[in-house]
Amino acid sequence: MPAHDPHAPTASLRTTSPLGPMLLAATEDGLAGVWFVGQRHGPLRHTWPEDARHPVLHEAASQLAAYFASRLRDFDLPLDTRRGTDFQRSVWQALRAIPRGQTLSYAALGRAIGRPEAARAVGAAVGRNPWSIVVPCHRVTGSDGSLTGYAGGLDRKTALLRLEGALH
CATH class of the missing domain: 1.10.10.10 (Winged helix-like DNA-binding domain superfamily/Winged helix DNA-binding domain)
Structure with missing residues (x-):
């Protein structure tokens, strides 16, 4: 995503899961993406700065960990839905x-x-x-x-x- 793209993520976080490493990205409006590293249709390269303290990314990582531990049934995260048709x-x-x-x-x-x-x-x-x-x-x-x-x-x-x- 080009740097001038107003919908481009502004922060990212790499996290681990039982199914492999994951990349999370956020904009000022919410969670922009959650991908397994290397998955099809995921970002190949990005320049989004890592920010483990970003509140949306921190909460997303926390909820994913709870999901994989069977302690979370439904995600409650703000999603940035501006991308896509x-x-x-x-x-x-x-x-x-x-x-x-x-x-x-x-x-x-x-x-x-x-x-x-x-x-x-x-x-x-x-x-x-x-x-x-x-x-x-x-x-x-x-x-x-x-x-x-x-x-x-x-x-x-x-x-x-x-x-x-x-x-x-």
């Missing part, structure tokens, strides 16, 4: 409505946003979700319930769904 933002909002321990197909997600014919576009928007785990894109499956497409990798998707009780 209107369609992507509608998909990302719908992802937040999928309850922990449940999954939803791409087609059902398309129906939920009033775009039943848009399963492929929904899949593309899910894949570009910048808030891995916090906005639970890992809860979306193929129409037959199969585990498909996760920018962080299918091993991580499987582990997240097991942690949430959606897989046994």
